[in-house]
Structures are given as structure tokens and as C-alpha cells.
Amino acid sequence: MDEQALLGLNPNADARYRQRAMAYFEQLKESQDAWEVCAEALAKGIYNDDHVKFFCFQVLEHQIKYRHAGLSAVQQQLIRETLMKWLQCQLMNSQPEKPFIRNKAAQVFALTFVMEYVTLWPKFFFDILSLVGLNPHGVDIYLRTLMAIDAEVVDRDILHSPETRRNTLIKDTMREQCIPNLVESWFQILQAYQQSHPELTCQCLEVVGAYVSWIDLNLIANDRFVNLLLSHMSVEELREEACDCLFEIVNKGMDPVDKTKLVESLCQVLQSAGFFNVEQEEDVDFLAKFSRLVNGMGQSLVLSWTKLVKAGNVKVAADTLQAVEAKVPLLLQLLVHEDDDISANIVGFCYDYLHVLKQLPQLTDQQKANIEAIMLAVMKKLTYDDEYNFENEGEDEAMFVEYRKQLKMLLDRLAQVSPELLLEAVRRVFTNTMQNWQTALFMEVEVAIRLLYMLGEALPASHGAHFSGDTAKTSALQDMMRTLVSCGVSGYQHTSVSLEFFETVVRYDKFFIVEPQHIPNVLMAFLDQRGLRHSSPKVRSRVAYLFSRFVKTLQQLRFLLISFITSISDFQENGFPALLTSDDQLFMFETAGVLIVNGESPAERKQALMRSLLTPLMDAFRLLLAKLPQETEEERQAALADCLSHAVGFASRTSKAFSNKQTVKQCGCTEVYRDCLQAFLPALSCPVQRGPLRSSVRSFLHRMIICLEEEVLPFIPAASEHMLKDCEAKDLQEFIPLISQITAKFKRQVSPFLQQVFMPLVLAIFEVLARPAEDNDQAAALEKQMLRRSYFCFIQTIASSGMNEVMANQGAENIERVVFTIIQGAVDFPDPIAQKTCFIILSKLVELWGGKDGMVGFPDFIYKHIVPACFLAPLKPTFDLTDAQTVLTLSECALTLKIIHLKRGPEFIQFLQQEYLPSLQVSPEIAQELCQVLQQPDVKVLKTYIKVRADERDSSLILKNVILCHVPPSCYEGQ
Structure with a gap:
């Protein structure tokens, strides 16, 4: 082998050597027979360097995977001999190979098996088993190979569609020829190594779990095997893997009667062995696995019951339902466990059990008690713990949020089974907590309000929408809402409670239509230190959004108008850190716009209010725009441009309040927005920070084309002239939709302007597209492609708008x-x-x-x-x-x-x-x-x-x- 090239396999080798190693790898892969030196190196154990061994296996893997059919019979035999000789060497080594080499070897064994088992190497397993016996190093490779074969042939998480027929043939042949022998080898390994080599025993349990889905279950689900597995459940190092193995056995597809018998016999043995005494078990990792096993058993029984009911087998179905009910006490112990992983693993069974109850014509007292117990468990588990970090949420917090979503599913299912029971349970918890909220822990208060919030989705509409105003029929929800807004809990000093309060108020905003006397108190909560002026930025931000939603729903907030518009400036910078971010302030201006536009005032009053809202923005804009060119520091320039863009954005957002029923013209606000245009347009010719300024003014123009109608037209020519000066591809690309919007909306009204601007715009596009760019500058190439598309879209708009003369007169x-x-x-x-x-x-x-x-x-x-x-x-x-x-x-x-x-x-x-x-x-x-x-x-x-x-x-x-x-x-x- 090229020893110099092999030096490049070391991770610390310099780039030159690494490049040579890569080239050598390609050479060995593509050659007809050069790879044979790698086979020889593995068979004779020539190299001690781990990276070289791994490299040799990679070369061999490539030959088997991509070139096997093209190898001669002698070469195929060479691969088989190489693998067996390498395996023989492992039996004699005092130290095993590194795990990454053993894994790669197992992959190569598995690939060879897939290619050759049915035709060329039918004794694959017998050859390996006779060689390794019970040698620990050999057994390790054998088990890893079995898992690699599972990945190649069976694993449902891996896509195998092209090889489905091949894989089916392999499994059928294995069932005929060697599965009983493999199962016997697993039993011998589990028995021999359960004390001396727990890691091998765990590997073997994983193999059994992987293969049980498609082999004859009687080979595994028998007294000797199950007793052995149960003995492993009592060994600390083996119990988790034994649990997983039993889970796979239980999960195997079977006839419902046989499945019920299997689960029941397994439950009996587990219960006798004391595994159902969950409170006495301190190992939470094991309990999480055990909970998953119980979940599998429970879901299997429910599935059997469903199949038996469909088949009309009433007697056996009733026995199966009894078996399901018998597991509920264990289910409840696991569901309410303080460790969320243990609880989360049983949610599936709990959900399925409730689905069964939903289908029953009548519930027994015990079943009603079970429902109530599940409700209480869900309510308890929804509660935050002391460790939850609200200010800096990390992975643990994200996991709890996901777990809460699972519990919400259970709550929704509980509502379907027994809405009355759920409503009563929530009412009891809520009322007790609200009576003592001043002394209660934050998590108790938060979960009580959260439950009220969740009822909105969980209960059928007849309950959730029952704010009828008829005192004789006052609903539990209405009572709870009245308590929520009048008991003072909005002042509780914790972000989670504050957020839950406002979320719930907005969810049930229809309540305030029935009982409007509560609106002033709630509005004060929105506007003061409990809401928009809260110490937490997170609360302020969310409340800004929720407040805008609240105002849009309740149009009778006229009395709020003046005080709100006057106080809106409190939320802006004014030289101090802003209470709200610019994004949150957008909601505030939109809210103000909604209040003005939807008020019952005459048009003159609306104009005056809108002017009082927008004039401070225009004044600030002019002042900052005058300062911007004088600034020399780029950072300060960017900050000023940011403020200017926000001012334009705020003004733009107020216009969202207008509608077809309440237009700018009808509200008398045309002049105010024209003044805004006159204030903002000079920013287009500002020599610094052109990008952000042009972008914000352009967005404002888009809004004004919609709102101001033809009143906007006098501003378009000057704006266009400024935007076409010294522009980049992105500027043009963003400008074209504006012109297209004007064309599509005003058509012939803008024909003279379009005729005038058409060629300057087209020439500006040509000029930008013709600018040279570096070959590998993908960003520039993409910008040009997008500009070209925009240009063609512009021509399409002109051609399709019936203004033949715009192009014809060029x-x-x-x-x-x-x-x-x-x-x-x-x-x-x-x-x-x-x-x-x-x-x-x-x-x-x-x-x-x-x-x-x-x-x-x-x-x-x-x-x-x-x-x-x-x-x-x-x-x-x-x-x-x-x-x-x-x-x-x-x-x-x-x-x-x-x-x-x-x-x-x-x-x-x-x-x-x-x-x-x-x-x-x-x-x-x-x-x-x-x-x-x-x-x-x-x-x-x-x-x-x-x-x-x-x-x-x-x-x-x-x-x-x-x-x-x-x-x-x-x-x-x-x-």
C-alpha cells in the first residue's frame, strides 16, 4: 500500500497528505483489483493504526456495495475469506478493536450477507456462529452484524422500497433455514453473559427486540425466554434494555385474543415480581422505560378490544375491557409521577383508554372515578415546577412545553368523554385558587387560569360560547370569567400569571359584550404596570399584540380613545429605553388607528385625532432626517435610519384600520396621509443609509396606493425619479412591484406617467444587469435573476393592462x-x-x-x-x-x-x-x-x-x- 498516502488518514495530518489520501482512496475504489491489498491487510492484521484499518474496511465496503456483481467468483470468495480471517483474529486478540472499527466491520459483514446469503453464502450465520462460539469479542461482532442486517433489511425507520422484494426473500429464507438457531444463540448469550458481560447482554436484548417483529413469536414468548428476561429486569445494568425488549415483544402484530393472553400473562408475572409498586422504585430512568412498556401493553389491549368489538365478539371484548380497566391504577401512578418523562410515556395509553370510554353507551361509577382521577392527574402535571426558568428558557423548558401539549390532548379527550365532569373539576380548582390567590404559589395560580383558558378549546361550542347574558342560564365559564377579572389576580407578581391572565381575557373577549361593566378594569390592567408597562419585556411585548386583538373585537371602547392616543408616546424612545420594541409599537399604532376609524365621531373629529397621532411622528421624522446627513459615524447613522424607518412603519400601520366601509376619504383623513407623504418622500434623496430609507418609504407608498386612491398619484413621479437614481439590482427589483401596482390599479389614469418613466426604468434595469460580476458570486447572480424576473413581470403588467400606447409610443x-x-x-x-x-x-x-x-x-x-x-x-x-x-x-x-x-x-x-x-x-x-x-x-x-x-x-x-x-x-x- 502507498504508505505516504496512508499518513494522510490521520486527522492531524496536513492538507497535502489528506488530499493524497483521498486520491488514493478513489484509486483503490475504482481499480479492478487494487482493493485486494486492503483485503490482505485486514486478513493478515498488517496495520495497527485504527485509521488505516477503518480505511481498508471503507474500500472493501465500496466494492461490495457498488461493484459486487462485477467481481469474479475468486474475488467474491476473497472477500468472504478476508472477513472470516479478520473475525478469527478478533477471537485471539486480548483487546477488542475500537467501537467505530467494529461498527464498520459489522456494516461490511451485513452488506456481504445481503448480497450473497440467498445464493452464494447460505451458511453465513452457521459459519460465523461455529467460529465465534461464546468468545466475547466474537459475540460482539456477531451481534453488531445482526443489528446492521436489521438496518439493511428490516428497520421501518429506513426507506427500503427499491429492495422490498429482495428483503422479503432474505427474511423468508432466514425463517426457513436459520432463525431457530439464531434464537438459540441469543438465549445462550443472554444466559452466559448476564453477570460477566452486561454490555453484551444488553446488545443481545436489543437484537431480540429488533428481530421479534418478523419472526415466530413462540420462539421468544415462552417460559424459558420470558423468565430469563424477567430475571434481567431485576439486574440494574440490564433492566432498561430488558424493558425495551419486552416492549417490542408486546408490540408485535398478533391476533387480538392471542395478544390479550400474552399481555395478561406478562402483566401477571410483572405484578407478582413487584414491578407494579411504582412508589417504591427510585430509579427514574428505569421507570421511564417501564412506563413505556406499560403504555405498550395498555395500547395493545385497547387495540385488541377495538378489533374484537368490530368483529362482534362481545364476550371476549368484555374480558379484554376488564383487562384494560385493571391497568388503570398503574396508569394513574405513572401519569401522576413527578418525573415528566415517566408521565409522558404513559399518555398514549391514557388517551386510548379515554377513547374507549367515549364509545361506551354508559359509564360505570368506577369509570367515572377513573375519569376524575385522570383529570386531577392532568391538572397536577400541568403545573410548572420551581426550576422552570421563565427569563431564559432552555432545552428543559422546551421539553416541558411539549409535554404540556400532550396533556392538553388528554384534557380535550376528557372534555369529549364527560364535559360536565371536566367543567366541574376545573371550576372547583379555579374557584378555590382565586379565593386565596394572594397567598397561593405562582404555579398554582397560573395553572388555575390556564385550565380556564384551555376549556375554550376543549369544551364543545355550546359550553365555550355560552355567554348568553341570560342570568337564569349563566354558565360556569361566565362565572369563572367574572371571578378572573374582578378578584384582583391581574396584579399577581409573576410573568406566567400575568401572561395567562391576558391570554384568557382575549380568548373570552365575547364575555365583555355580555358584561361590559368589566371593560374599564380590564383596560386599566392592559395599560398599567400589569400589562403594557410591566417590568418584563416579554409580558409587554405579548400584551401589545393581545391588546390590539382585544380592541378589534370590542368596538365599544370609544371612551378609551383620547387617553390612549395621548399615552402612546410613553411607549416610544424619547431619549429613554423604549418600553416596547418597534415591532410591538406597530401593534399600538394599529390599535390607535382602529379606535379612531371605528369610532362614532364625525369625520372632522377623526381627522383631528389621526392628526394628533401622526403629527409627532412627522415632526420627529423631519428632525431626524435633517440630522442624518451630518452624522459621520456609521453606527449612529444606522441608528437614526432605523428610527426614521420605524416612524414611517408606525404611520403605515395606522392605515390598516381602514376598510371598504370606512375609507380614508370617508373618515376625512386624506389630508393627514398626504402630509405624511410630503414629510417622508424627501428621505428618498438622502445621500446616506439609502437602502433602509427607500425600503420603508416604498412600503408606505404601497399602503397609500391602496388607501389614498388617486390622491397618491401626484407624489409618484418625484418618488420614482429619486428611486431610479444610483440604484442597485435589489432597489430596482423592489421598485418594479410599486410601478406594477400603480399600473394595475389606475390603468389609463397613469398612462402619461408610465410612458414617461418606461424607458428610464428599462434602461436602469439594462444597466444593472450588464454590470460585470465575478463568476462564483452566487448572491449577485441570484439578484440578477430576480431582477430579470421582475423586469419581465413589469412588461407583462404593461402588456396586459390594456395600455397599448405605453410601449407603442417608445x-x-x-x-x-x-x-x-x-x-x-x-x-x-x-x-x-x-x-x-x-x-x-x-x-x-x-x-x-x-x-x-x-x-x-x-x-x-x-x-x-x-x-x-x-x-x-x-x-x-x-x-x-x-x-x-x-x-x-x-x-x-x-x-x-x-x-x-x-x-x-x-x-x-x-x-x-x-x-x-x-x-x-x-x-x-x-x-x-x-x-x-x-x-x-x-x-x-x-x-x-x-x-x-x-x-x-x-x-x-x-x-x-x-x-x-x-x-x-x-x-x-x-x-
Whole structure:
């Protein structure tokens, strides 16, 4: 072997040696016989270096995996001998190989087995077993190999679809030939090593668990095996793996009667052995495994009961249900256990048991007691513990949140089984806690409110929506809500309680429609130190959002208006750290807007209120904009630009309050927003921090186009002029949707402006696209691709908006230049999204200008350039018909040909038959066929035909190697 190259296998080797090692690896992999030196090195144990051994196994693995069929019979025999000789060496070594080498060896053994077992090496297992006997090193490799075979052939978590038939054949052959022998070997290993080598015993238990799903269960589920497993349950090092093994046995698919017998016999033995005494067990890791086992047994019994009920086997079903009920005391012990992992592992059985109860026509007293016990357990387990870190939530906290979601599922199921019992239980807990909230622990108060919150989703609508206002029918929910908002618990000093209070108030906002007398107290809680001025930023942030939701629901908050608008400035910077982040302040301004717009005041009053809300923003904006160019520090510039962007964002957010029923005009606020535009637009010409300023003003313009209608139009020309100066690809890409929005909304109203701005915009795009970029600059390439798409979308908007004159009045040379870029986009760029848009544009232009009274010279252009584009595009090697977007492009391409035929008629058919198709060396028969399809009235016929022909790209319709029509040079070079 190349000793120099092997030096590069060391993780600490320098790059040169590592590169050489990689090259050597590729050489050995690809060679017909060079890999044999690796086989020899493994068989003779030539190298002691672990990395070299691993390397040799990797080379061998590649041969077996990818080249096995091409190896000669001698070479295949060499691999078998190598593996057996290497295994023999392991039996004689005093020290085993490192685990990573043993794992790799097991993978190679497993791969060889998969390739050769049925045909070339039927005695695979017998050869290995006779060699290793009960030698611990050999047994270790044997067990690892069995797990590797499971991964290759059986493991349901690994996708095996291409090899399903092969794997089925392997399993069938193993069942016929060797499974009893393997099971016997497992029993011998478990018996021999349970005291001396616990790690081997655990490995063997894992193997049994993996294989039991597809072998004859009687080989495992018998007295000697189960007794052995139960003895392992009492050994500290083995008990967890023994639990997992029993779980796999219980999980095996079986006839429901047999499954019930198996589970019941196993339960009996476990109970007799004292395993059901959960309180006395201190090992939580074991209990988590045991809980999973009990969960498996319980779910298996429920499944058996379901199958028996469906089959109409009433007597056996009743016995099975009795068996399920007998496990409920154990279920409850595990569900209520203080360790959440133990509790979480039994939730599945608990959920399924409740589902059984839901299906019963009538519940016994014991079943009702079980339901109540589960409710109490869920309520207890929902409670936070002392260690929960609310300020810095980590992995443990995330796990508890997930666990709470599981408990919520149980609560929802409890509500389906017995809504009355659940409502009464929650009411009892809630009322007791609220009576003593001042002295109660935070977690007790939080969970009491949380339960009230969860009822909203858990209970049927008839309960959840029962805020009827009829005192004779006052619901439990209404009582609890009244208690919540009047008992003073909103002042509890803990973030979890504060958050739960506001979440619940907003969930049950309909309560305040029935009992509006509570609104002032709740609003005070929202606005003072309990809510928006809370000491915790987390609470303030969430409350800002919840408050906006609350206000939108309850439109009768008119009296709040003035005080809220006056106090909104408290939440802004004003030289101090802001109480709310800028994102949270957005909700505040939206809320203020909603209050103003939906108020019952006359339009003049609404205008005055909106002005009082927005004037401070405009004043601050002008002041900061004047300071910005004078700042020399980039960090300070960025901070000022941030403040300016936020001011624009806040003003923009207030406009979300308007609707079709309450427009800006109807509310008398047009002038206020026009003033905002005049205040904000100068930022477009600011020489520093152009990116963020342009972005925020552009977003504001988008909103104003929607809200101000034609009142916005006078501002557009100047804004456009500023935005087109010194722009980058991203600026243009973001500007085009604005122009497209104006075009689509105002159409002919903006035609003169569009005619004026069209070529400057197009030229700015060409200039940016033509800028050279480095070959490997993927970000720049993507920006250009997105800009190109935006450009084509812009042309499509113009072409589709019925404003023919916008492009028609640009002069012949400019029109030609633009249309050539569309041809180029349709053919030259491997971007199906852009290509599809280009063909849509070409169709539209043919429709507009391609008729008898169309644009002068355009029919010539159709024949010279548009028709060839329709044939050239599908020819490109990048035209990938497995891609959905490309198929849509092909469809648009067909449509373009169809529209040309509609506009030019027989002249087009004649052109194809006599000029164009013969120039492509297409046979007259095929040309005739295509022309007949083109003349069919249904365009679908043509689309299907072209797709079939494109799929057969080498057909005589379109020949790849013919000289096709000339396409003009790029109109924007350097792309």
C-alpha cells in the first residue's frame, strides 16, 4: 500500500497528505483489483493504526456495495475469506478493536450477507456462529452484524422500497433455514453473559427486540425466554434494555385474543415480581422505560378490544375491557409521577383508554372515578415546577412545553368523554385558587387560569360560547370569567400569571359584550404596570399584540380613545429605553388607528385625532432626517435610519384600520396621509443609509396606493425619479412591484406617467444587469435573476393592462430593443419562471400588434423572431420537462403559436410549410402534421402534441443539430 498516502488518514495530518489520501482512496475504489491489498491487510492484521484499518474496511465496503456483481467468483470468495480471517483474529486478540472499527466491520459483514446469503453464502450465520462460539469479542461482532442486517433489511425507520422484494426473500429464507438457531444463540448469550458481560447482554436484548417483529413469536414468548428476561429486569445494568425488549415483544402484530393472553400473562408475572409498586422504585430512568412498556401493553389491549368489538365478539371484548380497566391504577401512578418523562410515556395509553370510554353507551361509577382521577392527574402535571426558568428558557423548558401539549390532548379527550365532569373539576380548582390567590404559589395560580383558558378549546361550542347574558342560564365559564377579572389576580407578581391572565381575557373577549361593566378594569390592567408597562419585556411585548386583538373585537371602547392616543408616546424612545420594541409599537399604532376609524365621531373629529397621532411622528421624522446627513459615524447613522424607518412603519400601520366601509376619504383623513407623504418622500434623496430609507418609504407608498386612491398619484413621479437614481439590482427589483401596482390599479389614469418613466426604468434595469460580476458570486447572480424576473413581470403588467400606447409610443428602436429582451428571456436563460412570463408577453404582443391593423413591421418580427423562439426554447438542453414550471412554459409556448395562427391565419401555415420548417430540414409529412394540429380549434390538442414532441427531442420535428434561425445579440450584455 502507498504508505505516504496512508499518513494522510490521520486527522492531524496536513492538507497535502489528506488530499493524497483521498486520491488514493478513489484509486483503490475504482481499480479492478487494487482493493485486494486492503483485503490482505485486514486478513493478515498488517496495520495497527485504527485509521488505516477503518480505511481498508471503507474500500472493501465500496466494492461490495457498488461493484459486487462485477467481481469474479475468486474475488467474491476473497472477500468472504478476508472477513472470516479478520473475525478469527478478533477471537485471539486480548483487546477488542475500537467501537467505530467494529461498527464498520459489522456494516461490511451485513452488506456481504445481503448480497450473497440467498445464493452464494447460505451458511453465513452457521459459519460465523461455529467460529465465534461464546468468545466475547466474537459475540460482539456477531451481534453488531445482526443489528446492521436489521438496518439493511428490516428497520421501518429506513426507506427500503427499491429492495422490498429482495428483503422479503432474505427474511423468508432466514425463517426457513436459520432463525431457530439464531434464537438459540441469543438465549445462550443472554444466559452466559448476564453477570460477566452486561454490555453484551444488553446488545443481545436489543437484537431480540429488533428481530421479534418478523419472526415466530413462540420462539421468544415462552417460559424459558420470558423468565430469563424477567430475571434481567431485576439486574440494574440490564433492566432498561430488558424493558425495551419486552416492549417490542408486546408490540408485535398478533391476533387480538392471542395478544390479550400474552399481555395478561406478562402483566401477571410483572405484578407478582413487584414491578407494579411504582412508589417504591427510585430509579427514574428505569421507570421511564417501564412506563413505556406499560403504555405498550395498555395500547395493545385497547387495540385488541377495538378489533374484537368490530368483529362482534362481545364476550371476549368484555374480558379484554376488564383487562384494560385493571391497568388503570398503574396508569394513574405513572401519569401522576413527578418525573415528566415517566408521565409522558404513559399518555398514549391514557388517551386510548379515554377513547374507549367515549364509545361506551354508559359509564360505570368506577369509570367515572377513573375519569376524575385522570383529570386531577392532568391538572397536577400541568403545573410548572420551581426550576422552570421563565427569563431564559432552555432545552428543559422546551421539553416541558411539549409535554404540556400532550396533556392538553388528554384534557380535550376528557372534555369529549364527560364535559360536565371536566367543567366541574376545573371550576372547583379555579374557584378555590382565586379565593386565596394572594397567598397561593405562582404555579398554582397560573395553572388555575390556564385550565380556564384551555376549556375554550376543549369544551364543545355550546359550553365555550355560552355567554348568553341570560342570568337564569349563566354558565360556569361566565362565572369563572367574572371571578378572573374582578378578584384582583391581574396584579399577581409573576410573568406566567400575568401572561395567562391576558391570554384568557382575549380568548373570552365575547364575555365583555355580555358584561361590559368589566371593560374599564380590564383596560386599566392592559395599560398599567400589569400589562403594557410591566417590568418584563416579554409580558409587554405579548400584551401589545393581545391588546390590539382585544380592541378589534370590542368596538365599544370609544371612551378609551383620547387617553390612549395621548399615552402612546410613553411607549416610544424619547431619549429613554423604549418600553416596547418597534415591532410591538406597530401593534399600538394599529390599535390607535382602529379606535379612531371605528369610532362614532364625525369625520372632522377623526381627522383631528389621526392628526394628533401622526403629527409627532412627522415632526420627529423631519428632525431626524435633517440630522442624518451630518452624522459621520456609521453606527449612529444606522441608528437614526432605523428610527426614521420605524416612524414611517408606525404611520403605515395606522392605515390598516381602514376598510371598504370606512375609507380614508370617508373618515376625512386624506389630508393627514398626504402630509405624511410630503414629510417622508424627501428621505428618498438622502445621500446616506439609502437602502433602509427607500425600503420603508416604498412600503408606505404601497399602503397609500391602496388607501389614498388617486390622491397618491401626484407624489409618484418625484418618488420614482429619486428611486431610479444610483440604484442597485435589489432597489430596482423592489421598485418594479410599486410601478406594477400603480399600473394595475389606475390603468389609463397613469398612462402619461408610465410612458414617461418606461424607458428610464428599462434602461436602469439594462444597466444593472450588464454590470460585470465575478463568476462564483452566487448572491449577485441570484439578484440578477430576480431582477430579470421582475423586469419581465413589469412588461407583462404593461402588456396586459390594456395600455397599448405605453410601449407603442417608445419609438421603433426602443420597442425592438425591449422585445428582443423578451425573445432572449424566452429562449436563452435557463429560468422556467422567467421563460413562462416571456411567452405570456409574446402572446399578448401578438394579440395587440400582430393583426391586419396592428403595428407596422410587427408581422415580420413575428416570423423572424417569435416563431423561431417557440421552437428554439424546447430544444435547449436546460429545458427540463420533469420540472413543473418548464411544463407550464411549454404550454405558454404552444399558446403563443396558437395566437399567431389566430392573428395571421393561412399566411402563418404557409410560412411554416414552405419556409420555416423546411429550413429546419423537417420532412413534409411532419410539417403537415404540425400544421394540422395548429389549425385544431382546441388549444389543448396543440399543447399535448408539442409536449409529446418535446419529450422526443431527437424526433424529426425538431433536430438538435440543425442550424437554427439567428437570434440577435443580447440587448443587455454581461448578464
